[in-house]
Each structure stands twice: as structure tokens, then as C-alpha cells.
Amino acid sequence: MTHHHQFRTIAQNELGYVGICASCRTVNVAFQNSLFCLTLDQFASFAEIMHDRLDMQPFCTTHGKELLLTTPMPNYFLLFTEDELDLFCELLTEGAPVLEAERILALNLMN
Ligand SMILES: [Zn+2]
Structure with a gap:
């Protein structure tokens, strides 16, 4: 398409x-060199995963970036510092009300 x-x-x-x-x-969430392409329905649960650090594992090295998020690719992972994740969550929080409104609008258009 x-x-x-x-x-x-x-x-x-x-x-x-x-x-x-x-x-x-399609919702595009870009952060540093990552791009997440989500549906409106997926956005809220994606934000929750990030806010609550769900599915994240500690990854302790001397380099910081101590939060590891797995991806569908078995040998590719995303690493965040707490500060980076806070900035990421700020973005998601800022975008959430508009995207929720878009989601409700889309539901109404379907009915
Ligand atoms: Zn498009």
C-alpha cells in the first residue's frame, strides 16, 4: 500500500x-534512532510498558544504559538510561490525550 x-x-x-x-x-513514535510504528489501539499499552518498565531487564555494565528491552529480533535489544526513559515517557504522556481522542473519534466513525 x-x-x-x-x-x-x-x-x-x-x-x-x-x-x-x-x-x-499509523502512530509514529521516534526516539533517538528507533522508530516504533503503532496503531492507535496499541499506543496506550505501549506507553504503559514504558512507564511501568514492563518487560525490561536490568543490564548492568560500567557504561550506564541499565534498562534492556527485548525486540522481536532475537539478537537485537534496546538499551535505555533512566534519564532517557524519563524523556521518552514525557513524550508519550504528552501525546497520549490527543491520540486517545483520535482513537475515540475513529471508533465513532466506525459505528
Ligand atoms: Zn500513512
């Missing part, structure tokens, strides 16, 4: 942004 992405930024800070494509309704 190809279409022109009408991208709308909802939240941003120095490390990333949250936005939504007005055409396909």
Missing part, C-alpha cells in the same frame, strides 16, 4: 517525537 503520508506531529522533544499519519492512522 503506497500513499502520501500526511504526517502530523503531536509531541516532540530533543530526543524524539510522536506523530500520526492522517491517511493511514
Whole structure:
């Protein structure tokens, strides 16, 4: 499926942004060099995973970045410092009300 992405930024800070494509309704969560592409329904649980550090394992080295998140790729992991994760969660929190409104609007359009 190809279409022109009408991208709308909802939240941003120095490390990333949250936005939504007005055409396909894909939510883009960009943080440093990671991009998470989510549906509106997936966003809330994704934010919860990050806020509550669910599925994260301690990864202690002398380099910091002590929170490890697994990915669907067996040999690829994401590492965060507590400070990075706080900034990430700020973005998600800032974007959440708008995305929740979008989700409810989409539900109403379907009914
Ligand atoms: Zn799109």
C-alpha cells in the first residue's frame, strides 16, 4: 500500500517525537534512532510498558544504559538510561490525550 503520508506531529522533544499519519492512522513514535510504528489501539499499552518498565531487564555494565528491552529480533535489544526513559515517557504522556481522542473519534466513525 503506497500513499502520501500526511504526517502530523503531536509531541516532540530533543530526543524524539510522536506523530500520526492522517491517511493511514499509523502512530509514529521516534526516539533517538528507533522508530516504533503503532496503531492507535496499541499506543496506550505501549506507553504503559514504558512507564511501568514492563518487560525490561536490568543490564548492568560500567557504561550506564541499565534498562534492556527485548525486540522481536532475537539478537537485537534496546538499551535505555533512566534519564532517557524519563524523556521518552514525557513524550508519550504528552501525546497520549490527543491520540486517545483520535482513537475515540475513529471508533465513532466506525459505528
Ligand atoms: Zn500513512
